[in-house]
Amino acid sequence: MDSTAQDFQARTFSIKLWPPSESTRLMLVERMTKNLSTESLFSRKYGLLGKEEAHENAKRIEQLCFASADEHFKKEPDGDGSSAVQLYAKETSKMMLEVLKKGPRVTTESEVPVADTPLGPGDTVLDISGGKRAFIEADEAKELLSPLTKPGNSYKRICFSNRSFGVDAANVAGSILESVKNQLTEVDISDFVAGRPEDEALDVMRIFSKALEGSVLRYLNISDNALGEKGVRAFSELLKSQENLEELYVMNDGISEDAAKALSELIPSTEKLKVLHFHNNMTGDEGAVYVAEMVKRSPNLESFRCSATRIGSDGGVALSEALGTCTHLKRLDLRDNLFGVDAGIALSKSLPKLPDLVELYLSDLNLENKGTVAIVNALKQSAPQLEVLELAGNEINAKAAPALAECLTAMQSLKKLTLAENELKDAGSVIIAKSLEDGHADLKELDVSTNMFQRAGARCFARAVANKPGFVQLNINGNFISDEGIDEVKDILKAGKNSLDVLGSLDENEPDGEPDDGDEEEDDEDAKDDDVEDGLDSKLQNVQV
The missing domain is CATH 3.80.10.10 (Ribonuclease Inhibitor)
Known part of the structure; x- marks a missing residue:
């Protein structure tokens, strides 16, 4: 083989590690935000950062470290970006540690503590x-x-x-x-x-x-x-x-x-227990019964996490019933289990007994419409103070949207709402977006990615958040929004009080995609989008909010 062919083959296998994609950068910011705002030894010593402050710091750290690594990449001798990636990671970790040791900024308002353990002199x-x-x-x-x-x-x-x-x-x-x-x-x-x-x-x-x-x-x-x-x-x-x-x-x-x-x-x-976390175990229905017994003996629980524990319907019902005894609960995380509708209904009966609930994580529980509606109807009456609500991956479609919209309208303290990986489409999206448009001044994050909506739903979600002070991120990725629809979303955000910085990555959006069923005839797209919004505006007037 001659040298020309060898050179050609070497070039064929050249891989560039830098720069990272926009989605990778956003993922890093989200991961840093979570790490900075999660309780740890550092937070117990120096104080716990609120989610908004953590996100601000994470965004600043990522931008500074990206700029530094990018500058390094331009001078990198090997040119594949590996040392830039290492520098990016190293500097990010270093700056995160500095932020943690600095602690939260002094403010007149603070987040509701789960377990307050002030540092004594010795x-x-x-x-x-x-x-x-x-x-x-x-x-x-x-x-x-x-x-x-x-x-x-x-x-x-x-x-x-x-x-x-x-x-x-x-x-x-x-x-x-x-x-x-x-x-x-x-x-x-x-x-x-x-x-x-x-x-x-x-x-x-x-x-x-x-x-x-x-x-x-x-x-x-x-x-x-x-x-x-x-x-x-x-x-x-x-x-x-x-x-x-x-x-x-x-x-x-x-x-x-x-x-x-x-x-x-x-x-x-366990009478004095305030925090009980069981995340990522193989507990199953039978094990959930014993966990439920511990919960029943823990009336002072403030934070309970039993996510990713393989609990099905029977175990979910037992656990949901036990949670009704924890009247001081502020944070409840049951994500990534196999609860199903019956466990969702059982949980809806316990939620009214939890008047102090601030954060509720119920993603990936197979709740479907029936379980979801039962839960949001309970929350509408009992938890208007809720700040975080996650219901991603529950097969929720437009039929559950009116009940969900009524619940969201009552939750004026909401800071984060996650409805990703459902089936809202335009019909459900418009109803939910309209319920968020008025009030909700504290809303910071809205994730409605992968919901099969198109131009109409995207526009409504953009309008809903465009003028909210302090809003941080709108995630509409993984949907079927046309290029024209994306342009409209950007125009709406530009015209509002928030800039385009709040719009998350769109790398998985499918401009030419369409919802997978035939509930509506596919006519001219522009006319269809406008008709959906107008028709759903009239439907909203029948929704009791």
Whole structure:
């Protein structure tokens, strides 16, 4: 093969890693926003950022880091963008850490706290979770935990997450923890046996459990440890001794029916529990029954998360009924389960008993129209103060839109609304958009992506948010909006108080796409769009709002 052919082949496999797509940049901003506004050790030490402030910081960080990496890319010798991507990621992480340590700006208004734990004068955190995940052996454990051995230390909060302890290191840690356990109030040992053989991991858990037995904790995080029933029972001495827990995190732990039963049996009291998070387990219907028992014994719950736990209809009904006892609940997250209509109806009967509810996450529950209507009818009367409502991926179509619109009109405190991945089409979209147009001055985010609507629905959603002060993002991606319709949306936003910056990515919009059923004759598109809006305007007058 001659050199010309070889050069040609080399060029054929050249890949450019820079610049990232617009959707990638937006995704990074959303991820940073979530990380900055989610409770962590940093937030408990420096304060929790509100969602709006977190989004502002995330957007600023991304823009600065993109500009810096882009400048680097222009001087990059290899030209494939790899070092620019690394710089982009590194600087983003660095600036996020700076924002977290700076804490929230001082303001006269603050978000409703889920669990308020102000930092006392002698309240100190020992956090060894920084850096890459790594195995820890005895010598390193002794060095890392040496601050806990100093006489008169005032450490009350420890975080050993992201470091994998072997038995030797656990024995070192165990003796140190036993000496300070009476002063500890918060323990994070999530993801602390990664990569260890099962027998060794269980031994490590038993050592930590024995060392911390009898400590009076208000916060315990044992997530990301692939516990299963064996792991839960390995922590039995620690769990049995806890009667004052206010926050318990058991996420991504392989919590099956037997593990859920063990957890329910071992913890003697959950009366003081304010936060209970079970995200990403394999609990199923049978396990949900035991989770429901814990919920019934936790009347002071303020934040409950049981998302992605494989719970179906029967378990969903049991859990929904149990939630009716949690009259102080402020945040409820049940996303990504298989509840179905019956569980949705059961939940609708408990929602009126939750007068303090502020955030409600019910995406991907297979609620369909019947379950959705039951829920929004309950919320209309009981939760006008709701700030976050997520109902994505529930097969909601235009038939449920009038009931949903009435509910949304009552929710004048709404800050974030997610209805993505449903089947609203133009008919349902116009009704819902009209319900958001007046009032809703606090609305910041609206996600109606992938709803099969076209030009008419897009225009109405743009009008609904164009003049709302402080609005941050409109997501209408993944729909069937014509090029002319996109231009109209942009004109509407330009003419309003908000700029085009609020319009999210449109990389998955299909300008030539059409809804997949034949409910309406496909006539001239412009005439059809106008007719839809005019016809639905008249229908709206029959909607009781």
